[in-house]
Every structure is written in C-alpha cells, then in structure tokens.
Amino acid sequence: xxxxxIDVSELPPLAFGHRGIxxxxxxxxxxxxxxxxxxxxxxxxxxxxxxxxxxxxxxxPDLRWGTLNTIVLLASxxxxxxxxxxxxxxxxxxxxxxxxxxxxxxxxxxxxxxFEFRTLNVWWDSNAYGSVTWTLLxxxxxxxxxxxIDSCVLAGVLYFGPVKASLMVDLSENSLYWYFVVLAxxxxxxxxxxxxxxx
Amino acid sequence: MSAETDQLAATWQDPPGLLGWFSAVDHKxxxxxxxxxxxxxxxxxxxxxxxxxxxxxxxxxxxxGPDLYNQIFTMHGTTMMFLFAVPLVLAFGVYFVPLMVGARxxxxxxxxxxxxxxxxxxxxxxxxxxxxxxxxxxxxxSYVPLAGPEYGIGKRADVWAQLITFxxxxxxxxxxxxxxxxxxxxxxxxxxxxxxxxxxxxxxxSFMVIFAMPSVMIASTTLILDRLVGTHFYNPAxxxxxxxxxxxFWFFGHPEVYIIFxxxxxxxSMLLSTFSHRPVFGHQAxxxxxxxxxxxxxxxxxxHMFATGLPQLGISFFTAASIMIxxxxxxxxxxxxxxxxxxxxxxxxxxxxxxxFFVIFIIGGLTGVMLASVPLDLQVHDTFFxxxxxxxxxxxxxxxxxxxxxxxxxxxxxxxxLSERLGKIAFALLFIGFNLTFFPQHVxxxxxxxxxxxxxxxxxxxxxxxxxxxxxAVTMFIALCIYLANVIIxxxxxxxxxxxxxxxxxxxxxxxxxxxxxxxxxxxxxxxTDPVWEHTDEVPIxxxxxxxxxxxxxxxxxxxxPDHKKEWPEPSIWPLWTALVITGLFIGSIFTPWAVVVxxxxxxxxxxxxxxxKRGQSPExxxxxxxxxxxxxxxxxx
Numbered sequence: 077x078x079x080x081x082i083d084v085s086e087l088p089p090l091a092f093g094h095r096g097i098x099x100x101x102x103x104x105x106x107x108x109x110x111x112x113x114x115x116x117x118x119x120x121x122x123x124x125x126x127x128x129x130x131x132x133x134x135x136x137p138d139l140r141w142g143t144l145n146t147i148v149l150l151a152s153x154x155x156x157x158x159x160x161x162x163x164x165x166x167x168x169x170x171x172x173x174x175x176x177x178x179x180x181x182x183x184x185x186x187x188x189x190x191f192e193f194r195t196l197n198v199w200w201d202s203n204a205y206g207s208v209t210w211t212l213l214x215x216x217x218x219x220x221x222x223x224x225i226d227s228c229v230l231a232g233v234l235y236f237g238p239v240k241a242s243l244m245v246d247l248s249e250n251s252l253y254w255y256f257v258v259l260a261x262x263x264x265x266x267x268x269x270x271x272x273x274x275x
Numbered sequence: 276m277s278a279e280t281d282q283l284a285a286t287w288q289d290p291p292g293l294l295g296w297f298s299a300v301d302h303k304x305x306x307x308x309x310x311x312x313x314x315x316x317x318x319x320x321x322x323x324x325x326x327x328x329x330x331x332x333x334x335x336x337x338x339x340g341p342d343l344y345n346q347i348f349t350m351h352g353t354t355m356m357f358l359f360a361v362p363l364v365l366a367f368g369v370y371f372v373p374l375m376v377g378a379r380x381x382x383x384x385x386x387x388x389x390x391x392x393x394x395x396x397x398x399x400x401x402x403x404x405x406x407x408x409x410x411x412x413x414x415x416x417s418y419v420p421l422a423g424p425e426y427g428i429g430k431r432a433d434v435w436a437q438l439i440t441f442x443x444x445x446x447x448x449x450x451x452x453x454x455x456x457x458x459x460x461x462x463x464x465x466x467x468x469x470x471x472x473x474x475x476x477x478x479x480x481s482f483m484v485i486f487a488m489p490s491v492m493i494a495s496t497t498l499i500l501d502r503l504v505g506t507h508f509y510n511p512a513x514x515x516x517x518x519x520x521x522x523x524f525w526f527f528g529h530p531e532v533y534i535i536f537x538x539x540x541x542x543x544s545m546l547l548s549t550f551s552h553r554p555v556f557g558h559q560a561x562x563x564x565x566x567x568x569x570x571x572x573x574x575x576x577x578x579h580m581f582a583t584g585l586p587q588l589g590i591s592f593f594t595a596a597s598i599m600i601x602x603x604x605x606x607x608x609x610x611x612x613x614x615x616x617x618x619x620x621x622x623x624x625x626x627x628x629x630x631x632f633f634v635i636f637i638i639g640g641l642t643g644v645m646l647a648s649v650p651l652d653l654q655v656h657d658t659f660f661x662x663x664x665x666x667x668x669x670x671x672x673x674x675x676x677x678x679x680x681x682x683x684x685x686x687x688x689x690x691x692x693l694s695e696r697l698g699k700i701a702f703a704l705l706f707i708g709f710n711l712t713f714f715p716q717h718v719x720x721x722x723x724x725x726x727x728x729x730x731x732x733x734x735x736x737x738x739x740x741x742x743x744x745x746x747x748a749v750t751m752f753i754a755l756c757i758y759l760a761n762v763i764i765x766x767x768x769x770x771x772x773x774x775x776x777x778x779x780x781x782x783x784x785x786x787x788x789x790x791x792x793x794x795x796x797x798x799x800x801x802x803x804t805d806p807v808w809e810h811t812d813e814v815p816i817x818x819x820x821x822x823x824x825x826x827x828x829x830x831x832x833x834x835x836x837p838d839h840k841k842e843w844p845e846p847s848i849w850p851l852w853t854a855l856v857i858t859g860l861f862i863g864s865i866f867t868p869w870a871v872v873v874x875x876x877x878x879x880x881x882x883x884x885x886x887x888x889k890r891g892q893s894p895e896x897x898x899x900x901x902x903x904x905x906x907x908x909x910x911x912x913x
Contacts (some may be wrong), residue, residue, distance in 0.1 A: 079812055082463055084837045085819030086830055091839045097382055097459055097829060104485060106453035111489040115526075119493070119508070119519065127514055166901045168894065192843060200506050204514030207506035210498065229883050238891030241901070242842070 090242045092164050102249045102275045106256045109219065112196040113260050117213055120208045120267055131198065131205045136272035138195035146265050149258050152181035160251035171247055172234040178230060178254070182224045189217055196268075209268055216264055219257050226250065280796050282822040287380070287792035289862035298846040300388050301346035301792055302381035306370025308391055309687065310681075313363035316398055320354035323347045323753060328712070331741050334733040344729035345412035346431075350405055352415030353435065356531065357442040358398045361675045363677060364538035365449045365484075368477035371684065372453055374783035374790060375471050377462030377799045379820070379827050380843055382455035385850050385885070387499050390448035392854030397441020400862060404434045411435035414727065416528065417498070419509040428852075433502060433865040436495040440861055443488045443495075450481035450488075457481075460827065461835040462782065463800040463817060466897055468559060471781045471804070474543025475562050479535050479569045486573070489531035504868055525576035531704045533572040535669060537565055539676035540607060543629055547611050548681055549779040550626035551618035554805050557610035564603035564610075571600050581652045590649055592840045597647035604640065608633070623777070624698035628679025631706050635671025641662060642717065657727075658876070660720025666713045678758070683779075685762070686772030690788045693769060697761040704754035711747025715740040780805035798828060849885035 093099055124130050159174035193213065200210035230250055233239060289299040299305065326347055330338045339347070348598060373381045381387060397540075404410055405648040411431045413422040422432040457470070457478045470478070499519070500506040507513035508521050548555040555561065577585065577593040611633075620626065646652050655661060685693050724737050731737050775784035784807055786795050798817035803809045818835070820826050825843035856877045863870025 080815040081797075081818045082815050082837065083818055083819045084840060087819075087837060088839045089827075090841060091829070094832070095829070095838050097841060100455040100458060101383055101386075102449055104454055106844075107485050108447055108451075108489055110491060113484050115490055115493045115523065119523070121513060122522070123508075123516065126516055132514055143517050154572075168898050168901055172894075200500075200504065202513075204510070204516075207497075207500070207508050207515070211500070211506070214827055225879060229886060233888060234894060235895075237893045238852040238888050239894050239899065240888060240891040243888070270662055 077224055090245050092245055092248050096245055096249075098245050098249045099252070106253065110256070110260065112215065113264065115213050115262060116208070117267055120212060120271070123204050123208055124271065127205065127265065131209075131272040134198040134202065134205065137192075137209070137269055138198055139269055141188055141191040141195055142265060143183055145192060146261065148181060148185050148188065149261055152178055153255060153258055155181060156251040156254050160248050163247040163251075163262075166241065166244055168234065168239070168244070171244065172231060175227060175231050175234065175247065175250075178251075179224070181192055182220065182227065182254075186217075186220060186224060189213075189220070189273045209248055212264055212268055216261060219260070223250075223254060223257055227254075279822050280791070280793075283793040283796055284791060286822060286825055289792070294848060295846065295850050298388075298848045300384035300844065300850075302369055302384065302387060303657065303688075303792075304789060305384075305387050306366055309362055309366030309394070312391075312395055312398065313359050313366055316354050316358035317363075317754075318759075319402065320351050320359055321752070322589045323351040323354065325748055325752055327351065329620045329733075330729060332745035332803075333742060334731055334735070336730055339729070341729045342412065345727075346405065346408075346410040347412045348727055349414055349435070350401075352552075353401070353411065353438065355669075356415055356535075357438065358394075358401070358886055360673060361442070361446055361484075361531070361536040362394055364535055365446065365477075367538065367542070367684070368453050369449060370688065371783055372456055372474050372477055373460065374687075374794060375474050375781050376457060376460060376465060377782045377795060377801065378456060378460035379794050380460075381452055381827070382460060383452045384650065384911055385844050385847050386448055387452045388454070389850035389854055390445045390848075393441055393857065394445035394450075396858040397438055397861075399561070400441065400858070401434065401438045404430075409434055411438075415494075416524055419498065419501075419517045422498060423509050424505075424516075425510075427502070430687045430865055433499060433731075436499045436502075437861050437865055439491055439495040441858075443492050444857075446484050450484035453477050453481040454485070458832045459829050461830055462701060462798065463828075463830060463835055463837050465801045466834040467561070467832075468799060469804050470562075472544035472555060472558065472561055472565075473538070473541035473781075474535045476544075476565050479565045480537045482893040483534050483537070483569050483572065487527045487534065487670050489527075490523050491527035491531075491696055494520060494527070497523075499864070501834075503864075518580075518585075521580050521583060522576070525551065525579040526573075530569075530572050530575040530580060532669070533568060535673045537568065539632075539673040539680075540565065542676045542680040543611065543632060545779070545781065546625050546629040546683060547614050548675070548775050548805070549683070550623060550629070551615050552621070553614065553618055553777065554780070554808070555610065556613035557606075558804050561605055561610050562604045567603040568600065571596060571603070574625075576602065578647055578652070581649050582656045591892050594649060595645050598644060601640070601644060608637070623684035624665045624693070624695055624702055625679040625777075627699065627702045628675045628682065630674045631702070632671060632679075635667055635675060635709065639667025639671050643668060655720050657725055658720035658793070659716040659724045659726060661728055663713045663720060664718035666716075670709060670713075683777065684783075685765070686776050687783055687788050687790070689766055689769075691765055691769030691773055692772050692776060693765045694761050697757055697764070701754045701757040701761060704750055704757065708747045708750030708752075708754055708902060711750060712744050713747070714748075715744045719744075735801065775807065778807075780808045782806050785810075794821075795823075813893070845889075847885065849881065853878065853881040853885055 108236050155174045155177035159178055162170035162174055196209055198206035198209060200207050227250060230247060289295055289304055313574050330336050369557045409430050413427060413432055417432060417435050421428050435436040457474055465532055502510050507514045507515040509517050544555050544561055557839050575593055578597045581590060646664060682693055683700060719737055719740050772788045774787060782799055796819060800815050800817060802814055820828050822841060826840050827840050827843050828837055829841050833839050860874030860878060863874055
C-alpha cells in the first residue's frame with residue numbers, strides 16, 4: 077500500500093451548473109429539442125418558399141393573444157431566476173415560493189395558449205401552411221405543458237418531501253430548461269405571427 | 276481491502292430476484308441486454324436477407340410473392356439500421372465507456388434502463404406486426420407518396436413510422452447518457468486528449484445522434500399526422516411537398532451511416548493498437564478525423580437525392596462535400612497503416628476482422644467516390660450497384676469491426692476466451708461469403724438489375740451472377756452459425772481469460788473479467804493514452820469515495836480533475852413501468868390521436884413515481900438544517 081493516492085474525501089456532494097451531471101443531461105435534452113424546433117422552423121420556411129402566396133388563402137393569425145403570451149413568457153423568467161438563485165443559496169423556503177410563482181405564470185401561459193390556437197385563422201387540415209403552423213405551435217405547447225407538469229411535481233416534492241439538499245440542483249436546472257422554452261418561443265413567435273404579415 | 280470490496284459489491288449489486296432483474300440499472304447488465312437483443316435482431320434481419328437471396332437465386336422464382344418481398348426488404352433494412360446497427364454500436368459504448376474512462380458507473384442509469392426497455396418493446400412491436408401481416412412494405416426510407424395516406428393504405432406505414440419513434444427515443448437517451456459519462460466521469464488525469472479512441476468515437480457518434488435523429492422524428496411524426504389527422508405536409512395538392520420528406524429523412528439518414536460507422540472506426544483503432552502492441556499512430560489526428568467526418572457527414576445528405584431534379588449548383592456542392600469525406604477517412608487509413616508498419620502483428624481473430632476492414636471498406640469507399648459523381652449516380656440509381664456499395668461500406672466498415680470487437684471484448688464480458696479455431700473458420704467463411712454475395716452485385720447493377728424487385732425474367736441473363744450471390748449468402752449464413760456456436764460453447768467452456776488476455780492498453784483491462792458491479796477498486800487515475808502499458812507504481816489511485824453508498828466521483832470536463840462526489844440513483848422498477856405505458860401510448864396513436872391524450876395520464880403517473888424521492892427528510896427539517904448553516908459541502912447528503 078505504498079502507492080501514491082489522491083484523497084477526494086473532502087470534496088462536496090453536489091455542484092451546480094456545468095460542474096454537475098444534471099446540467100449536462102438538461103443540455104442534452106435542450107440540444108435535442110432545439111434541433112427539433114429548428115427543423116420544424118426550417119420546414120415552415122421550406123413550405124413558405126414553395127408557395128407563391130403566404131399565407132396561402134387565409135388571414136394571418138391574430139396578433140393579440142400570441143403577443144400577450146410572449147410578454148407573459150418573458151415575464152416568467154423573473155420568478156424563475158429568483159427560484160434559481162434561491163436554490164443555489166440553499167434557501168429552500170424562497171426557492172419553492174418562487175417556483176410556485178413561476179408556475180402561476182406557466183399556468184396563465186397555457187390558458188392563453190388555448191386562445192392562440194383558436195385565433196390562428198386556419199386548421200391543421202386546411203393546407204400545408206395550416207399543418208406546419210399548428211405543428212409549430214403544438215410542439216412548443218408540448219414543451220410548455222411537460223415543463224409545467226414537471227415543475228408541479230418538483231414543487232410537490234419541495235412542500236411535502238421527502239427532500240434532500242441535492243434537489244436544489246434539480247430546481248436550478250429546471251429553471252435553465254424553462255429559459256430554453258422561453259428562448260425557443262421567440263423565433264417561433266416571429267414565424268407564426270410575423271412571417272405571414274411580412275411576406 | 277477485501278472488506279471494502281465486499282462492501283462495494285453489496286452497495287452496487289443489482290437487487291436479486293425477478294423484480295430485481297427488472298429493476299437493474301448497472302450499465303454492464305443493460306449493455307449486455309442491448310448487445311444480446313441487437314444480435315437477436317441481427318439474426319432476424321439476416322434470415323430476411325437469406326430469404327431474399329433464395330428468392331433471387333434463379334429467374335422467375337415463385338418462392339415468395341411481391342407483397343411479402345416488399346415487406347421482407349423493408350423489414351431487413353429497418354431491422355439492420357434501427358434495431359441492429361445503431362443499438363449495437365451504442366451498446367458497446369454502454370458496456371465499455373464507463374470501464375474505459377475508469378468510472379464506477381454510468382451517468383443517468385435509470386434513464387439508460389428506460390432506453391433499453393423502449394428499444395426492446397419497439398422491436399417486439401415491429402415483429403408482432405410483421406407476423407400479423409402488417410409489416411411495413413415501403414422501404415426502410417419510407418418515401419412519400421408511397422407511404423402517404425393516398426397510396427400507403429392500411430397500417431403498414433404507420434407501423435414503420437412508430438417504430439422510428441421507439442428506436443429514436445432509445446438512441447437519443449443512450450446518447451445523452453454517453454455524453455454525460457464521457458464528459459463528467461473520467462478518471463483523474465484523463466484529459467480530453469487522452470481519451471481512448473473508441474470512447475472518443477462514441478462521443479462524436481452521440482453528438483451525431485443528438486443532432487441527426489430529431490430530423491427523422493420530425494419526419495415520421497409529420498408522416499403519421501398526414502395519415503392520421505389529415506395534415507398536408509407531403510401532399511402537393513394542398514401546398515405540401517414529397518421532396519421535403521427526402522430532405523428530412525436524409526438529413527438524418529446520411530449521418531446515420533456515420534453513426535454506425537464511427538464507433539466501428541474507434542474499435543479499429545483499439546484492435547490495431549493492441550495487436551500490433553504499440554500506441555496508435557496519430558492519436559490526435561485520429562480524434563480530429565473522427566470529428567471532421569461527423570461535421571462533413573451533416574453536409575452531404577443531398578447525394579441521396581441526385582435523381583430528384585434538384586438545381587445543378589446545389590448538386591455540385593453536395594458532390595464536392597461528399598468527395599471531401601475522403602480526406603479525414605484517408606488520414607485515418609494512413610494513421611492505421613503507420614501503426615501497423617514494421618510492427619510485430621499478432622494475427623488473432625479480432626485482428627483478422629480489423630484487416631478485413633481495409634480490403635472491404637476501401638472497395639466500398641471507392642464505389643462511394645464513384646457514386647458521388649452525378650452522371651454515374653443517375654446511371655446506376657436504384658440498381659444493385661448501390662446495394663453492393665452500401666453493403667461493402669456498412670458490413671466492411673461496421674459489421675466486420677463490430678464482430679472483431681465482440682471477439683476482442685468477449686473475454687472481458689464473460690471471463691472466458693472465444694475459441695480461436697472456430698473463430699478463424701467463421702471469419703474465413705464470412706470473408707469469402709461476403710465477397711461472393713456482394714461483389715457480383717456491382718456487375719448486376721451495371722447490367723441494369725433494379726433493386727427492390729422480387730424477381731427477374733430469364734432472358735435478362737442475370738441468373739448466373741444471382742446464383743453466385745445466393746451461394747455467397749448461404750456461405751455467410753454458415754459462417755454466422757459457426758460464430759454463434761462459438762459464442763455459446765465458449766460461454767460455457769472457453770479458456771479462462773484473466774484480466775488482460777490480449778495485453779491491451781486501456782483501463783477496462785485492469786479490472787477482473789467479468790468486471791465487478793463497482794467496476795474498479797481502487798479507482799484509477801491515468802497519465803497517458805495507454806494506461807496499462809504506461810503503468811508504474813508511481814501512478815496514483817483515488818481514495819476517499821464512500822463504499823457504503825452509491826457514491827461516484829465527478830470530474831471536470833477538460834482535464835478531469837476531481838470536482839465533487841455525487842450519490843447515484845438506486846435500482847428502480849419505474850423505468851420499466853414508464854416504458855410500458857409509453858409503449859401503449861405509441862402503439863395506440865397508430866389508431867387514434869386520442870391515444871396520446873389518454874396515454875399521457877398514466878405516463879405522467881409513471882414518471883411521477885419514477886422521480887418522487889424515496890428517501891430524505893421532511894422539508895421543514897431540511898430548512899432548519901440549512902438555515903442553521905449546515906449545508907453542503909459540509910453536509911453528507913444522505
């Protein structure tokens with residue numbers, strides 16, 4: 077037993093951000109989902125490029141609900157950031173409070189999303205324009221919904237337990253994923269609501 | 276020392292019993308399951324190929340009719356690409372990457388288990404449907420409009436599209452597990468430039484999976500939407516475009532080829548280095564070549580679409596990009612030749628497979644350069660010339676190294692050697708049979724014999740070469756039977772292997788065969804690319820990682836310095852339940868879109884069951900402790 081050794085017994089049991097495992101898993105999912113968003117957006121542009129008129133034969137989607145929802149989504153980053161920094165300070169009480177506030181924003185967003193679908197002014201089976209518009213909005217809604225449910229579960233755990241300190245890492249990366257969903261929305265919003273108007 | 280290993284074994288062992296079997300999360304257990312399942316599908320895909328060769332053995336043959344033939348060539352392609360090749364190359368990574376980087380476990384083990392179940396259920400689903408005569412029949416690329424609602428009647432095209440969903444979910448999950456493991460769980464000292472080439476190839480491949488597979492997911496999902504709820508993505512009458520399908524499919528489909536091919540190149544580097552007993556020449560040049568191949572691989576998809584009437588300028592660009600691939604591939608080949616140059620080579624069976632790669636892959640690569648030029652491509656489009664090319668590339672470039680790799684690593688996985696005698700007989704027959712099967716197909720293609728046609732008239736004069744090819748297929752069949760027999764016999768009664776039977780340089784050979792549940796004790800560190808050969812008693816070990824709980828050392832991305840220790844997830848049955856529920860959802864959605872809505876409810880419950888912590892303290896108690904200042908790094912998070 078004379079071999080030299082590196083003693084790691086004093087190392088901490090968790091780490092935030094890119095030092096941690098959960099961050100990398102989250103980034104992997106973000107890369108995959110980001111690629112999907114990009115591909116559907118490219119599909120949108122491809123179909124648009126092949127059509128002499130855009131939107132072909134329909135009024136563009138109403139601006140009102142989509143724009144309102146963009147504002148709600150951007151505003152939701154504030155409670156998410158508070159939740160994230162509280163988690164990174166191991167302030168469990170503050171973290172779960174801000175998580176619930178962020179959930180309220182996400183809920184509002186999902187409700188307004190229903191009105192967005194109703195004022196697209198086209199059906200998915202009307203033509204290819206309608207198909208890709210609905211798919212784009214539907215794909216984003218799937219992400220919002222799943223992250224909403226995911227955050228509800230996390231909030232449930234933080235209020236009812238059992239809990240471990242490592243949950244703070246999960247909470248921090250949960251906010252990271254939410255930022256991705258928010259950022260992904262901006263080009264999608266531009267395509268769905270403005271591409272038909274500027275064409 | 277032995278008390279500690281006993282403790283480690285107790286901590287890391289998968290639980291006993293049937294429930295434990297279904298709850299397993301050990302990457303070696305999951306890796307073996309992946310490998311065995313993938314070879315199972317290889318046998319099925321091979322039998323389909325053999326059936327086609329029997330049908331084509333003579334002109335005007337009536338062994339199987341056109342409808343079954345369509346199903347069989349679709350099943351063969353789909354099986355080999357989605358259920359054999361991709362899962363197998365990733366499966367070797369699942370088993371060996373943690374061992375080769377000196378980690379105690381794989382990252383995200385429950386997710387990994389879920390990925391396996393989804394893959395298994397997807398494969399079973401495909402074959403049940405095939406048995407019910409609902410097997411896909413439109414080719415493994417499933418072109419519209421043939422696969423669309425107008426011509427693809429029945430549920431066959433939906434079965435194909437949903438199989439894609441199963442396999443891609445599984446592949447993407449494994450890719451995330453591999454990337455995270457390779458970036459965060461390497462032994463101290465294993466900086467990025469010291470990563471073994473096989474591990475590097477798995478890393479590059481995982482990134483390709485992450486960016487390519489979403490494309491086919493979008494393609495197959497929009498296809499199902501067209502078929503199920505009346506969208507018009509691929510319907511030109513309402514603003515859609517069938518060529519869009521080809522873009523989406525091949526933006527995935529060409530990287531797919533490299534997804535299959537790059538890990539095999541990683542295996543090549545390992546085999547050549549071990550059996551010439553010297554570090555591989557140009558370690559970093561090889562790393563860069565793998566990476567460059569991956570990047571260029573995303574820019575060549577249109578060469579599958581030369582016959583679609585795309586603009587000339589665009590086609591020229593894709594010709595140039597396709598030919599550019601020979602630069603990194605050439606660098607690799609020359610590095611390997613330099614590795615072998617003047618070395619005292621041991622011609623054990625794995626090395627024979629590696630050497631066969633040179634012959635077969637280079638022929639396939641040369642016909643690839645030919646096909647990259649548009650005039651020749653148009654001439655032989657959809658003929659057996661393409662069939663010959665792709666089998667030379669895929670079997671020579673991937674299956675031969677994979678079979679060699681399996682031979683090489685079998686002692687590590689089982690503790691026993693495969694028989695060299697049976698191994699060499701199988702290799703020789705396979706090499707002869709392969710060339711006998713596929714070389715004549717170049718000539719048949721140049722003579723104009725089309726692919727995917729169930730028979731041909733006698734006066735075309737293709738009978739002799741086809742009979743030759745079918746004879747070759749029988750030879751391959753016999754060779755693979757011998758290979759399989761070797762595995763079964765040696766599994767029971769092969770020579771005991773010991774830790775490092777080949778005197779190989781990488782870390783997986785420093786632990787026992789088969790490795791214990793905890794992989795290593797003590798945990799290693801490394802000082803170079805070939806740790807076993809460079810090993811001295813001066814190389815330090817890692818101490819201070821707990822043995823009474825599942826604690827794993829996490830290191831920095833670049834230089835793998837120790838960073839923190841994280842407690843790993845316990846075995847769990849929930850990945851299985853979740854996979855079952857998701858399987859129901861996927862299959863149901865072939866028949867009604869409401870299956871997605873209804874299936875989402877049990878899926879949510881399963882995932883909540885999966886994620887809800889089973890141990891810990893009450894939130895109020897934790898808050899009190901945290902507020903008293905007792906928080907990490909001081910707290911032991913138990």
